[in-house]
Amino acid sequence: MKLPRFEHLYLIFAPYAMPYRAKIGISIAAKQRKEQIKAELRPMFGNVTVYAVGLPVLYAYQIEQRLHRLFARFQYNGIRHTNGGSEWFWSVNWVSCLILSIVQYFWLSERLLLLPFFALLIPLPIDFLLLTLLIFAFQWSIILGGFYGAFWALNLF
Secondary structure, rough: OOOOEEEEEEEEEEEOOOEEEEEEEEEHHHHHHHHHHHHHHHHHHOOOOOOEEEEEEEHHHHHHHHHHHOOOOHHHHOOOOOOOHHHEEOOOOOOHHHHHHHHHHHHOHHHHOOHHHHHHHHHOOOOOOHHHHHHHHHHHHHHHHHHHHHHHHHOOO
């Protein structure tokens, strides 16, 4: 039986060269992968700023595959010829807009009526960032909760 290992589920984006697009992938070394992506984008866009968020999770490959299936409709096909070019997706922040609309309706004043729609204008993949953080937080809360439960059961506190 093969035990799961931690790999980085990463999100890479270049808001100035490729606004509203993000790459979802996995790697053991997310920082190194970011540099590879930057080198691949350089011939197309010149010296481009690339940002990466890589978080260690278990079953990263399975999570990546499910995210790719979930966002298959939003796949960006403009750079398919690069390594990992099929992992780029359009990212318009609809979920962030909806969350901000709910927050604005219940807790903010009417003066900030257009605040939720600014989330749609931001060329950063806020929804993908939130989803990646949610997956990371969920897994680590289960892991840490398991350790806490084991220590509690053994009366080590």
